[in-house]
Amino acid sequence: MKKKRIGLRLKVLGGFLILILLFTINAVFTVLTVNENDNTLDRLANIVRPSSEALAEFDDLALRTKMYTTNWVYLQTNTADKKKLELIHDYEYREIKEKLEDLDDNWAPQDTAKLDTVFQTFEQVLQISKQDIMSQLQKFTDYDDAALKFTAETALESLIPLTDSLQNQIVELRKRKEAETQAADAELSSSLEQLKSSSIIVAIVLIIIGIASSLIVANSITKPVNHLKTVISKLGKGEIPETNNINLSNDEIGDMALAVENLAEGLKETSYFAEKIGDGKYDAKFKPLSDNDTLGNALIEMRDNLNRVAQEDKKRSWATEGQAMFGEILRTNNDNLKNLSEEIITNLVKYLKANQGGLFIINDSEEEPYLELMSCYAWDKKKYLEQKVYKGDGLTGQAWLEKDKVFITDVPDEYISITSGLGDANPNSILIVPLQINEEVFGVVEIASFNVFDEYEIEFVEKIAESIASSISSVKVNERTQKLLEESQELTEQMRSQEEEMRQNMEELQATQEEMERSQRERETKENIINNSLVTIELDSAFKFSNVNRLFTETLGYSDSELRNKTFLSLVENTAVYEQMVSDVKQGISWRGNIQLKNKNGKELSFMVIAGQVKDPISGEQKYTIYSVEIK
Numbered sequence: 160m161k162k163k164r165i166g167l168r169l170k171v172l173g174g175f176l177i178l179i180l181l182f183t184i185n186a187v188f189t190v191l192t193v194n195e196n197d198n199t200l201d202r203l204a205n206i207v208r209p210s211s212e213a214l215a216e217f218d219d220l221a222l223r224t225k226m227y228t229t230n231w232v233y234l235q236t237n238t239a240d241k242k243k244l245e246l247i248h249d250y251e252y253r254e255i256k257e258k259l260e261d262l263d264d265n266w267a268p269q270d271t272a273k274l275d276t277v278f279q280t281f282e283q284v285l286q287i288s289k290q291d292i293m294s295q296l297q298k299f300t301d302y303d304d305a306a307l308k309f310t311a312e313t314a315l316e317s318l319i320p321l322t323d324s325l326q327n328q329i330v331e332l333r334k335r336k337e338a339e340t341q342a343a344d345a346e347l348s349s350s351l352e353q354l355k356s357s358s359i360i361v362a363i364v365l366i367i368i369g370i371a372s373s374l375i376v377a378n379s380i381t382k383p384v385n386h387l388k389t390v391i392s393k394l395g396k397g398e399i400p401e402t403n404n405i406n407l408s409n410d411e412i413g414d415m416a417l418a419v420e421n422l423a424e425g426l427k428e429t430s431y432f433a434e435k436i437g438d439g440k441y442d443a444k445f446k447p448l449s450d451n452d453t454l455g456n457a458l459i460e461m462r463d464n465l466n467r468v469a470q471e472d473k474k475r476s477w478a479t480e481g482q483a484m485f486g487e488i489l490r491t492n493n494d495n496l497k498n499l500s501e502e503i504i505t506n507l508v509k510y511l512k513a514n515q516g517g518l519f520i521i522n523d524s525e526e527e528p529y530l531e532l533m534s535c536y537a538w539d540k541k542k543y544l545e546q547k548v549y550k551g552d553g554l555t556g557q558a559w560l561e562k563d564k565v566f567i568t569d570v571p572d573e574y575i576s577i578t579s580g581l582g583d584a585n586p587n588s589i590l591i592v593p594l595q596i597n598e599e600v601f602g603v604v605e606i607a608s609f610n611v612f613d614e615y616e617i618e619f620v621e622k623i624a625e626s627i628a629s630s631i632s633s634v635k636v637n638e639r640t641q642k643l644l645e646e647s648q649e650l651t652e653q654m655r656s657q658e659e660e661m662r663q664n665m666e667e668l669q670a671t672q673e674e675m676e677r678s679q680r681e682r683e684t685k686e687n688i689i690n691n692s693l694v695t696i697e698l699d700s701a702f703k704f705s706n707v708n709r710l711f712t713e714t715l716g717y718s719d720s721e722l723r724n725k726t727f728l729s730l731v732e733n734t735a736v737y738e739q740m741v742s743d744v745k746q747g748i749s750w751r752g753n754i755q756l757k758n759k760n761g762k763e764l765s766f767m768v769i770a771g772q773v774k775d776p777i778s779g780e781q782k783y784t785i786y787s788v789e790i791k
Contacts (some may be wrong), residue, residue, distance in 0.1 A: 500534035513608035563593040594628035716759030
């Protein structure tokens, strides 16, 4: 029986179907790979990197908690840091915790458990800070109580190592998230390599099938098939055949030869483009074979996504490295304001690749504060210029006055010499940022550059400005402390020179001390008698309650918290008597009389009252004291 003959049309159709099938498989594999890369990129952008950034914020929060708690114990007048510590207790910790809890749903179980441990440790730190320090040292008078002060210092000694352990745990979690970032980057690189390899393999397979098809068709056709065989053979050797002077037959074979040539050229360009992407050259150009080229368009989209993520990572890494560098500078130069200023402005100008910079510190030693140029950097040469800038003077003084940055790109030719005084060069952009904490400005940093600052660079300067202001504040405190220490040492030397004279007067001093102790005991006995027999009330200059004794609480039923910000008038029934009392005591006249007061339940109680004016020995403000006895 004669075999059924397979025509040329079927052979060609069968060969092209195989080629199209392989090309489709490769396209599907490429699209799936690109989609997988998009998922990996999405996880990097929305989970892994935000987790690392949130942990960095948590680390900073733990460090500031330790610093502000320490300041609470040793700097009783530093209300700004106290408010910031209260803000951490009330808001900041809750916000960072909610952020991390939203992110840890996609973490590994062991990382989630580790994060829970970190939360428990930090909440233990907050509990120690709240109960043993903040609640103990609430008023200025609490700092004079040795027992309260000792309790707070003991709690602080236990809190510091606990905070250090907490930061170590956070650093460990950050390292894990950074390792996840590296793993994801490695996964992307591997995926790109696979995509490149698959493209090469498909090209080779297509060439092999083309050669096989040409051999089959060669048995039934003449010159066009021989030409197609030659073209495919050259493609198998990696050659691009010249086709300009060759007359292809105007039939299916000629069309197939032309398609194979175009396909080989397109695959070559696609493979080269994929290789460029794999090497990180995201600026490589590529033109798809057509508007419907799935592989080409997917590669272009992947290139754009990778380029965008790479640029964002570059900016984020730049800011993170800069914050770490300046954090180290601020930690290692906290004993001398001049050296700290030089290190800050020199490194800041270099890191921003700017040309000039000046760091102004507020000098409040005179009646009218002014900005003093503490350090500057210009053209790789240090210049020490004497310059005073008062609030509102020029752009620098205006930034101080408005407590906001000033950024200009249209810089007048005379700006530097007239307003800034930094040099003779004409920059293309000027950035002036106030160094402030809690709306309090400690200085101003001014940077000039021939390049225009990008938005992320401006945000970076604004972010580290607060850290710089905090360090400047600490250094000023340290310098004042050092000055007081030196004065104390000088006083000690003077005291040593007077030691002989003091020794001779020791007996007399001892006798005097014994008399003072006896008087002190008598005074305390009298105070106890008064507190146990008289209702004692202390009012501030606005006649608001500042302190009451135990007998007042027992008689009228009000607690200290209920009396906070209340006026004495709010408890008085007869306002005429109250106004007479206020009039007398404001003139320094002691007032005596009867007053009806309302207790917590609204019941009227009659008191015999003695009121007078006293002066606060610490603040110098006028206060008022009332001693009263209930008339039953």
